[in-house]
Amino acid sequence: MVDLKIGIEELNTCVQCGLCLPHCPTFRITGEEAMSPRGRIRLMQEIQMNDRPITKEAVDSFDTCIQCRGCEPACPSGVPYGSLIEQTKSTLVEKKYLLPKWQQIPFFFLTRPRLLRFFTRLLVVAKKIHLLPNRFAMPENIPIWDKPLRESGNDVYLFTGCVMDAWQRETHRSSKRVLEHLGFGVTPTGDRIPCCGALHDHAGLMQSAKDISQKVIRSLSENELPILVDSAGCGAALKEYGHLLGTDEANRFSARVFDIHEWVAEHLDVLQSPAKLPISVIVQDPCHLRHVQESHEAVRLVLEPFVETLIDLNDDGLCCGAGGAFSLFQPALASQARERKVAGIRAQSHDVVASANPGCMLHLQQVGVNIKHPMEIIDEALSRGIQI
Amino acid sequence: MSFLDRFKKAIGRTTSQDPFVADLIEALSAERVHFDATQRFLHSHDASVFDEGNAGPVCFPITTQEVQEIMQIAQQYSRPVVARGAGTGLAGGAIPLGEPAVIAMTKMNKILEIDIDNRVAWVEPGVINLDLSIHLQQYGYHFAPDPSSQQVCTIGGNVANNSGGPHCLAYGVTDAHVLALEVILPDGEMAVIGGLEPEPEGLDLRGAFIGSEGTLGITTKIGVRITKTPPDVRTLLLSFSSMRDAAQTVSAVIAAGIVPAAMEVMDQRITNAVESFVGAGYPIDAAAVLLVEVEGLIDGTEIEASHIREIGFKHGATNIRVADSEQERELLWKGRKTAFGAIAQIAPDYYLHDTVVPRSSLADVLEKIDEVAERYELIVMNVFHAGDGNLHPLLLFDAREEGMLEKVHAAGAEIMRISLDAGGVLSGEHGIGIEKQAYMNELFTDEDLNHQNRLRYAFDPDCRSNPGKVLPAGHSCADIQALKKVPEGIWG
Numbered sequence: 001m002v003d004l005k006i007g008i009e010e011l012n013t014c015v016q017c018g019l020c021l022p023h024c025p026t027f028r029i030t031g032e033e034a035m036s037p038r039g040r041i042r043l044m045q046e047i048q049m050n051d052r053p054i055t056k057e058a059v060d061s062f063d064t065c066i067q068c069r070g071c072e073p074a075c076p077s078g079v080p081y082g083s084l085i086e087q088t089k090s091t092l093v094e095k096k097y098l099l100p101k102w103q104q105i106p107f108f109f110l111t112r113p114r115l116l117r118f119f120t121r122l123l124v125v126a127k128k129i130h131l132l133p134n135r136f137a138m139p140e141n142i143p144i145w146d147k148p149l150r151e152s153g154n155d156v157y158l159f160t161g162c163v164m165d166a167w168q169r170e171t172h173r174s175s176k177r178v179l180e181h182l183g184f185g186v187t188p189t190g191d192r193i194p195c196c197g198a199l200h201d202h203a204g205l206m207q208s209a210k211d212i213s214q215k216v217i218r219s220l221s222e223n224e225l226p227i228l229v230d231s232a233g234c235g236a237a238l239k240e241y242g243h244l245l246g247t248d249e250a251n252r253f254s255a256r257v258f259d260i261h262e263w264v265a266e267h268l269d270v271l272q273s274p275a276k277l278p279i280s281v282i283v284q285d286p287c288h289l290r291h292v293q294e295s296h297e298a299v300r301l302v303l304e305p306f307v308e309t310l311i312d313l314n315d316d317g318l319c320c321g322a323g324g325a326f327s328l329f330q331p332a333l334a335s336q337a338r339e340r341k342v343a344g345i346r347a348q349s350h351d352v353v354a355s356a357n358p359g360c361m362l363h364l365q366q367v368g369v370n371i372k373h374p375m376e377i378i379d380e381a382l383s384r385g386i387q388i
Numbered sequence: 389m390s391f392l393d394r395f396k397k398a399i400g401r402t403t404s405q406d407p408f409v410a411d412l413i414e415a416l417s418a419e420r421v422h423f424d425a426t427q428r429f430l431h432s433h434d435a436s437v438f439d440e441g442n443a444g445p446v447c448f449p450i451t452t453q454e455v456q457e458i459m460q461i462a463q464q465y466s467r468p469v470v471a472r473g474a475g476t477g478l479a480g481g482a483i484p485l486g487e488p489a490v491i492a493m494t495k496m497n498k499i500l501e502i503d504i505d506n507r508v509a510w511v512e513p514g515v516i517n518l519d520l521s522i523h524l525q526q527y528g529y530h531f532a533p534d535p536s537s538q539q540v541c542t543i544g545g546n547v548a549n550n551s552g553g554p555h556c557l558a559y560g561v562t563d564a565h566v567l568a569l570e571v572i573l574p575d576g577e578m579a580v581i582g583g584l585e586p587e588p589e590g591l592d593l594r595g596a597f598i599g600s601e602g603t604l605g606i607t608t609k610i611g612v613r614i615t616k617t618p619p620d621v622r623t624l625l626l627s628f629s630s631m632r633d634a635a636q637t638v639s640a641v642i643a644a645g646i647v648p649a650a651m652e653v654m655d656q657r658i659t660n661a662v663e664s665f666v667g668a669g670y671p672i673d674a675a676a677v678l679l680v681e682v683e684g685l686i687d688g689t690e691i692e693a694s695h696i697r698e699i700g701f702k703h704g705a706t707n708i709r710v711a712d713s714e715q716e717r718e719l720l721w722k723g724r725k726t727a728f729g730a731i732a733q734i735a736p737d738y739y740l741h742d743t744v745v746p747r748s749s750l751a752d753v754l755e756k757i758d759e760v761a762e763r764y765e766l767i768v769m770n771v772f773h774a775g776d777g778n779l780h781p782l783l784l785f786d787a788r789e790e791g792m793l794e795k796v797h798a799a800g801a802e803i804m805r806i807s808l809d810a811g812g813v814l815s816g817e818h819g820i821g822i823e824k825q826a827y828m829n830e831l832f833t834d835e836d837l838n839h840q841n842r843l844r845y846a847f848d849p850d851c852r853s854n855p856g857k858v859l860p861a862g863h864s865c866a867d868i869q870a871l872k873k874v875p876e877g878i879w880g
Contacts, residue, residue: 015731019537019540019726021540022540032494053425055424055426057424057427076665076726076730078732079732
C-alpha cells in the first residue's frame with residue numbers, strides 16, 4: 001500500500017461535484033472520468049485513505065494530467081489541485097511507478113547550462129538532418145553560436161531560465177530592450193541561475209525542484225531587486241517557491257517575483273503615445289499565467305497601446321497541450337489539445353498570435369501558427385520609434 | 389497511450405476472458421471499452437452521497453449504431469446496462485447496480501444541426517448543456533433549461549432526469565424543450581419518439597421517456613426546442629433580515645401576476661460561502677437574499693422590476709440592488725450556480741436534498757427543516773428555486789465521523805416527510821434514482837406504482853436498463869438488495 005503523502009484535509013476539500021470537468025483539457029478531449037480532475041482526485045482519495053492498489057490505469061490517469069491547473073479557478077471549494085497532483089506524481093516517481101531513471105536524464109541538463117547549450121547544438125544539427133522525431137518541438141532558427149545577454153544596469157533582474165535561454169534567447173533580448181526603453185537597467189540572471197525547477201516539479205521530481213529553488217533563492221538574495229520573468233511557467237514556479245518550501249525566506253522571495261507584463265503594465269506611462277503596429281493580434285493565454293498567476297489581463301494591457309487590434313481567443317479557457325515536457329511524454333493528447341486551440345485560432349482572422357510562455361510558443365509553432373512573445377511585438381513597435 | 393500499450397492491444401493482450409467484454413470490444417474498440425478495476429471504480433458512483441455501486445465494463449460509444457450493438461450484446465448475455473452522462477447526478481441515478489455495462493455517453497458530444505426556421509437543435513446526448521447555449525449565441529438563441537450544473541451536465545442527463553434550473557420558472561423544465569428523441573430500447577431496437585410536427589401521430593411517449601432516468605432505454609439523439617434570447621434582462625438582488633420575509637416576497641410576486649424568469653433564494657450561510665468564492669458583492673450580513681430576474685422587452689422589464697421592488701420593500705426587504713452590467717449579472721449567477729460546490733469550505737461532504745412544496749408554505753417548511761437540522765445537530769443551508777417551491781436544503785457533514793451518514797439520511801427522511809405533509813412531492817428535478825425509492829410508497833399508492841411498473845415493463849421486460857432505480861422494492865422488477873451484492877473478481 002502506498003502513502004501518497006497528501007494531507008487528508010486537502011483531499012477532503014473535493015466534494016466530487018464535477019464542476020471542474022469542462023475546464024480540464026484532457027476530459028474535454030476524451031470525455032473520460034479517468035482523465036478528469038474529479039476522477040484523479042477520487043483515485044488519490046482511494047489510494048491514500050482506502051489503500052486502493054496503484055494500477056497501471058491509475059498511473060495513466062495521473063500521468064495524463066497536463067497540470068495546466070485550469071480546474072483550480074473553476075473549483076468553488078478551492079481544491080489545491082496543483083499541489084495534490086505534484087505530490088502524487090512525486091510519490092509515484094519515488095516508488096518507481098513513473099519516470100524511470102533514463103527518462104530523468106534530460107532533467108539533469110536543465111541545471112547545467114553549458115551542457116544544455118552543447119546538446120542544443122547537437123539537436124539543431126540532428127534536426128537539420130531529420131534525425132529527430134517530428135513531435136520534438138524545437139525552434140527552427142537557433143543560432144549555433146550566440147552571445148549571452150549582457151548586464152545593462154541594476155534596477156531589475158530578468159530571469160532567463162534554462163531551455164528558454166538556450167532556444168529562445170531572442171525573446172529575452174526583446175524583453176530586455178523593452179525594459180531598457182522604460183528606463184530600467186537590467187541584470188539578466190544568465191548561467192548564475194540555470195533553471196527554476198518547474199519542469200522537475202511537474203514531472204514529479206519534487207526533491208530536485210526544492211534543491212533548485214533553494215539555490216535560486218540564495219543566488220538572488222544579495223539584494224532585494226524585483227525579479228521579472230518572461231516565461232509564464234517559470235514565473236508561476238518562482239511565485240510558488242513559498243508554497244513549495246514553506247519558509248519565510250521563500251515567501252519573501254516569491255513576493256519579489258513579477259511576470260514581466262505585470263511590471264511593464266505598471267510602468268507604461270513612461271512612454272508617450274507609441275506608434276501602433278498595423279496588425280491584429282490574438283492573445284493566447286498560457287495556463288500558468290491565466291490560472292496560476294492570474295495576471296493574463298496584464299498582457300492585454302501592455303499590448304493594447306502597441307497594436308491595431310487585440311483579439312481574445314475563444315478557447316473555452318483550455319490549455320494548448322504543451323504543458324512543459326507533457327507534449328514529449330503524451331504526444332497524442334498534446335496534439336489533440338492543440339487541435340482544439342488551433343481551430344479557435346484559425347476561426348479568427350489575425351496576423352499574429354501572442355503568447356507569453358515559451359512552451360506554448362514552441363508547441364503551437366510546430367503546426368505553423370505564427371506566434372510571438374508579447375515582448376517581441378512590443379520591441380518591434382518600439383524599434384519603429386515613438387510618435388510625438 | 390504508450391507504444392507498449394498499443395503493442396499489447398495490437399497483439400490482443402488486453403482482450404478479456406469474459407466473452408461479454410470481448411464482444412463489446414469487438415463492437416467498439418479496445419480503446420473504448422475499459423474493464424480494469426480502476427476504471428470500473430471511477431464509474432461506480434456519481435456526485436451523490438450514496439454507496440458506490442459495481443460497474444461492469446465501461447463503454448464509450450461514438451455512434452447510435454454502437455449504442456445499439458452494446459444493447460444487443462447486453463441482451464444476448466442477459467446483462468444490465470446503465471447510461472451515464474457527466475456523472476453530476478445527486479440522486480444516484482447513474483450508480484451502477486448489478487454490475488451493468490456502463491454506457492458513458494460523453495464521447496457522443498456533437499451538435500448535429502441548428503435549424504433556426506423550426507427553432508430546433510439536433511444534438512447528441514453527450515453535449516454539455518452550456519455548450520449548446522454558447523453555440524446558439526451567434527444566432528440569438530439559447531437552450532432554456534439551465535440546471536445549476538449546466539457548465540458540465542449533459543443534455544442526455546437532462547432528458548433522463550427531466551432537469552430543471554433557475555430559469556425554468558418561466559420557461560418550463562426539460563420536457564417542455566424536447567421535441568423528439570431517437571432512442572435505443574433495451575432490446576436494441578431503435579425508435580423515434582415525438583417529432584417536429586406540432587401534433588405527432590399516435591401516443592406522445594415523450595412524457596414517459598423524459599425523466600425515466602434511463603429505465604426505458606438510452607437516448608442517442610435529441611431534438612431540442614431553442615429559445616430566442618430576450619432583448620432585455622434585469623437582475624435584482626433583494627436582501628432580507630429573515631428567511632420568512634424572503635419566502636413571503638416570493639409568494640407575493642407570483643400572486644401579483646408576475647412570473648419572473650427566475651427567483652432564487654439563498655440563506656446567510658450559503659451566501660457567505662458563495663461570496664468568498666465569486667466576490668460578486670452578495671450581502672453577507674443578510675439573513676436571506678432573493679435573486680430575481682425578469683426578461684423581455686425593455687419597457688416590460690422596467691415595469692416588472694419596479695413592481696418587484698415595491699413588493700420587496702413592502703415585505704421587509706432591507707436593500708434592493710439591480711445589476712448594472714452584464715458582468716455583474718454573470719457574477720451573481722456564477723455565485724448561485726456554484727453554490728453547492730462552494731460548501732466544501734465549511735464541511736467535506738454534503739447531502740443536497742431536492743423536494744417541492746407549495747409556494748405558500750415555503751416559510752413554514754423552511755422553519756421545520758431548521759428544527760430537524762438542530763435536532764440532529766447538523767448544519768443546514770438553504771439555496772433554492774423559490775419561484776416554483778423547489779427546495780434544496782443542504783446538509784453539511786463529515787462522512788468520516790462514525791454514524792454520521794446514517795444520521796444525515798435520517799434527517800433527510802424527516803425533511804422529505806415534512807415536504808410531503810405540506811402537500812409537496814419527492815423530487816423537483818434531481819430525480820428519484822436510489823435516493824428516494826424508499827419514499828415512493830409515501831407519495832404513491834400501490835396501484836400508482838403498479839401502473840408505473842407496467843409502463844416500465846412495456847419498454848424493458850427483462851429489467852436490464854438501469855435496474856434497481858426509481859421504483860421501490862416490491863414494485864420494481866429487480867430486487868435492489870440482490871443487485872448490491874459484490875460478485876468479486878469477475879473482471880480481474
